[in-house]
Structures are given as C-alpha cells and as structure tokens.
Amino acid sequence: MKFSLLAKDQGSKARAGSITTDHGVIETPIFMPVGTVATVKGVHQRELKQDINPDIILGNTYHLYLRPETKVLRQAGGLHKFMNWDRNILTDSGGYQVYSLAANRKIKEEGVKFKSHIDGSYHFFTPENVMEIQREIGADIIMAFDECTPYPCDYTYAKNSMHRTHRWLDRCIEHFTNKTQPLYGYEQNLFPIVQGSTYKDLRKQSAEYIAEAGAVGNAIGGLSVGEPAEEMYAMTEVVNAILPEDKPRYLMGVGTPINILENIALGVDMFDCVMPTRNARNGMLFTAEGTINIKNKKWETDFSPIDDMNITWVDTEYSKAYLRHLFKVNELLGKQIATIHNLGFYLWLVREARKHIIAGDFAVWKSKMVKQMDKRL
Template sequence: MLQFELLGQDPLSHARLGRLTLNHGVVQTPIFMPVGTYGTVKGVLPRSLREMGAQIILGNTFHLWMRPGLDVLRALGGLHGFEQWDKPILTDSGGFQVWSLGEMRKITEQGVHFASPVNGDKLFMSPEVSMQIQTVLNSDIVMQLDECTPYETQGHVTTEAEARASMQMSLRWARRSQDEFHRLHNPNALFGIVQGGMFEHLRQESLDALAAMDFPGYAIGGVSVGEPKDDMRRIMAHTPHRLPAHKPRYLMGVGTPEDLVEGVACGVDLFDCVMPTRNARNGHLFTRFGDLKIRNARHRSDPRPIDESCRCHACAGEAGVPWAEGGRGGFSRAYLHHLERCGEMLAPMLASIHNLHYYLNLMQEVRAALDAGDYPAFRARFAADRGRGV
C-alpha cells in the first residue's frame, strides 16, 4: 500500500510538502532516511532513532540475503520483526552492491552472476530474485533491480552510448521487476529507478518510459557514483521535478546537508546517504554552523558541545535543552576528542547520534519552512549559518 498526498508547494522552486502513507506508518516529506545496511543503523539503538524523529529507515537486500539469509528472516517476521523496527522500511534492490563487486561479477541480460563476498559461493541476482528477496524482507518500499551506471571505470568516463545501453537494460529489468512483484502479490510499493548517466536526454527517456509503467513511486539513481559535484547537481536539477507530480520522488545516495536542501528545491521527497554515520565513525561531525573534525587538537580542552543549538543526547543530554537556550547537559568537545584519541566505541556512537539528529532536524526545519511558505528565506539562512564556521 502507498498513498501520497501533496500538501503544499513553494512557488519559487519545485520544493514540496507531502505525506506518504505506507503499510507500517506515515512519513512526512521531505525526509531523510537513515541507512541500516545489515538490519541496523550502525551504533544507534532503534529507540534512539525513534527519539530523534526517524520515520523510515533503509535495509540492504544484498547484504541481508548473504547474512543472515532468507530462512532466518522469514522465520523471524521479515526485516521489521528481525530488527524490532515498527515503522516503514525501504530496501534497495542489491544492484549497487553487485555492481561494486567489480571483477567478481558478470552482468548479462538475464541478471548478474557473482561470487559471494562472504564464502565464495557462485550466486545469481536477477530482477525476479531481487523481488523474491524483498518480498521476504516485507519492506514497505521495494526498489526495482537496475544496473548502476558508473561515471567512470578504471579512468574511462562512461560514454553516451554506454550510458544508453545501461539505461535501456535497466528499463527492461524494471518491467521484469514489476511483473515478478505482481506475481508474488507483494502488498507493498515498488519504485522504478531513473538512469541515464550524466546525459539529460537519456534521463528524460528513462523517466518517460518508467512513468508509462505507472510505478507507485520513482527514484533517481546513478548519482553520487564518482562524478564531479557540478554534474551531480546538474542531473539533480534536471530530473526530479519532471517525474509525475502525484508520486513520491527519491534521490538515492545523496548526500551533504547542502545537497539535501538543494535537492528539496529540485522536487525531491526522499533522501538517503551513509554520510552521517560513516563520517561520524571518522570523527567528522555536521553542525548548523559548518563541519567539525573532532580529532583535531584544538578540541582537546574545549568545554562546548558539538553544536550549541542542537537538542540531541550528545549535545544537550537527557534534558534536551541546547546550550543556546541555557542548557548545560551533554558532552563536551574535549570529552569526545578524548574518546576518539583513545579509540573508545562511545565516540562513534555519540557522533552518529548527533549527525543523524542533525540531518533529521534539518529536514524537520525544511518541512516547517515549506508549511509556513518561508522556504526561500530558509535556504538563505541555512547557507549563511553553514558558512559561519565552528
């Protein structure tokens, strides 16, 4: 089941406010979706995700197929029961992970033959297999199997002809995914994925064909795969608002806080990215006033929290009152610097909580600005704040 309601639109951009109803709950859009590759958002309790306002999270079809396997997942109530998450889940198709195996895989019209990175077993992923796995996972949003068109391979930039061939195969796989999804009587929602590399006319050809297939929702794939930022922004500006207005739009694997704010202006409703948690594990923290590298020596004795305006547990403690409003809870930059220097596991845990809270709070502020008809002014304030520095 999927219902999408358009609640408002910024008159000066393609930004829009919406409500997405899925089998496991309601999602207010625009929204950021934390990534839980192996059935967990690394280092973050499900309770913490709920407290910070996560409405929908991701799971990874390929990795969950490898471990723990479908028998375990089926016996334990699908992915929701397995990881004890009662809100919506989106699963990717496994296509990106198979593509990233490089020489360990062979892509054909039928699907992808590859060696398991876990035990070396010879395996096969096809549109039909992907739909079968995701039906067992019982994810609220299912992604078609597509071929992720790379920006370049071993220094060779993908040509227009190569991007076209890849995009056309993804369209054929979209039809096969749709046919198998319906054969399985999957009660959830299947999204088609727009491909076409860095070529706007190929993107248009892909989205026109997918729109004719009448998917419940659509994603923009093949961005943030090594291309220059200007090319990514160019495709982001071209594609989302041309997709059907009454369907949700998902930009896959993007990105920085700036990418999210600009993506919303381009008409995107759903975002995901590993950046908040991956960067957290490397001591890279996002704040309202720019990015902070907690391992730097200048934080050794700093009593301030990561972000004095932040209400997360790491910055504001149990009371949730930020320093900017007189609170003095939370952990100091000096303490987090110490944990990082000692290799303590609490460091990436607190950093992940902060970064995810920052992303989710940013999207909450985006929705509030759209609801108030204030999005252009919000974008200007956001850019000014992020440029101030920490």
C-alpha cells in the same frame, strides 16, 4: 500507499507532503538512516526511535540476502520483527552493490552473476529473484532491480545500460504484480529507478519510461557516484521535470547536508546516505554552523557542549573536549555519540526544511543554511 502534497515553496520547486503505508505516515521531505544489515550502525533501536525519530529507515537487499539470509528473516516474520522496528522500511535493489563489485561480477541480460565479498561464493541476481528476496525481507517500499553505472561513463555504455534497466523493470513489474503476494500481512510498494548517467537526453528518456510505468513512487539512481555536485543537480532537475508531481521522488544515496537542501529545492522528497553514520565514526560532525573534525587539537580543552542547538540529548550531555578524548583513545562511545548527533542533525535538517516549505520561505532559508554549513569549524 498514498502520497499527499501539502505545500509547495514559492521560490523553488520544494514540496512538503506525506506518504502513508501500512506502517504509518512518512512526512516529506525525509532522510532515511541506512540500516545496511538490519541495524543503523552504532545506534540502539530505542535511541533510533526516541532520539533520532525517523519515520522510515533503509535496509540493503544484497547484504541482507547474504547475512542473515532471507530464510532467517522469513522465519522471524520479516525484517521489521527481526530487528524490532515497527515503522517503515525501504530496501534498495542491490544494483548499487552490483556496481561496487565491478571486479567481481558479470552482467548479462538475464541478470548479474557476482562473487560474495564475504566468502567468495557465487550468486545470481535477476529481476525476478530480487523481487522475491525483497518480498521475504518484507520492506514497505522495495526497489526495482537496476544497473548503477559508474562515473565517468561512456555514452554508449550508459545508453545500453539504461535500456537494460528498463527491460529489467518490465520483468520486475510482471513478477511483482502477477506472481507475488505479501508474506507478512501488509502491502509492499514497488519503485522503479531512473538511470542514464550524466547524459541529459538519456536521463530524459529514462524518466519518461519510468513515469509511464505508473508506479506509486519513483527513484533516481546512478548519481552521487563521483560526479560533480553541479552535474547531480542538473540531472535531478531534468528528471523531476518529467516524473509525475503526485508521486514521491526518491534520490538514492545522497548526500551531504548541502546536497540534500539543494535537491529538496529541485523537488526531491526522499533521501538516504551512509555519510552521517560513516563520517561520525571518523570524527566528523555536521552542524548548522558547519562541520567539525572533533579529532583536531583545537577541541582538546573546549568544554562547551558538542552543539548548542541541542537537537539530540548527546549534544549538551557531553563536551567537545570529552568527545575528542573518546576518539583519541579509540573508545566506542565516541563513535556512538557522534552517530546519534549526526543522524539527529540530518533529521532536524529535513524537518526544518519542511517547516519552511509550508511557511513559504524555504528558498531564503535554504540559501542562508547552505552558506553556514559550508564552513569548517
């Protein structure tokens, strides 16, 4: 994997770059649509490629391990072939799902025992077998096994958890480096994850440990779990001051369009979040002028296009009134239209940010966009 920095903004720490893997070039900053179980919900791969056009999507290690199971993926030739996706894929570590299963898991030094949310069966994740699971899934970028702490989090717990994540990282690197070979004829790349909750000294210590690991890229985890946005930005700023500039920085699970712009300004290169697809299925549309709750009665006889910016074809193909009608009668098409719109907007947003970073006026453009997008239409 190769990362090239192409430009830096004059008024912020925003960067434009490119990541090159065996599955192609990823232009940064980038948003990765979430394809939890080998699909981005509500979107055909053809629509994903042609209309939304991301350089990379995300798959979920925990969910893919449970269904369809890695034995199926291995027989298919990996996740790319299984889902007919010939561009980049990143898989998370399963650490966030371990966090979300707090009532049904037990963390030990060896790993995490957890109960499946599907059938109640018990499973055990270790740093080593998580490397093997992701090897069989076959993502281009894989994540080290970590523990995502909740918010709020006791300082002692956060500290102990951080050190455990570091020890798990060492085991991941050992296994990934010495005991695995790619299965499908292309390279895989391991990113470690910074933890430390919202404690500045822990974040600093974790970032230093992760930077010293010398990985090809680095991730920031344990944020966007309920903390105020200001805390998220503060922790990101602390971490990015330490993580090497010549490696891509991935902020996991973030976020709203405003969160993404603010973190780009702090030097983050990669993002993922279920928000554009999940909110779409609930009738919330993101636009450059603010957010729309398409279920509101005010749109009942509004026959104007969904979005005059026409980022994706659905924006002018359908009216607000028609889309509201689809939601009111619970037609699946409404959710599909909203999903294509939201994902298209997110990709437009990061690509527009990239243009302004290269042009040198990102900070000014970002301030304008944040004000506009903070409206309810």
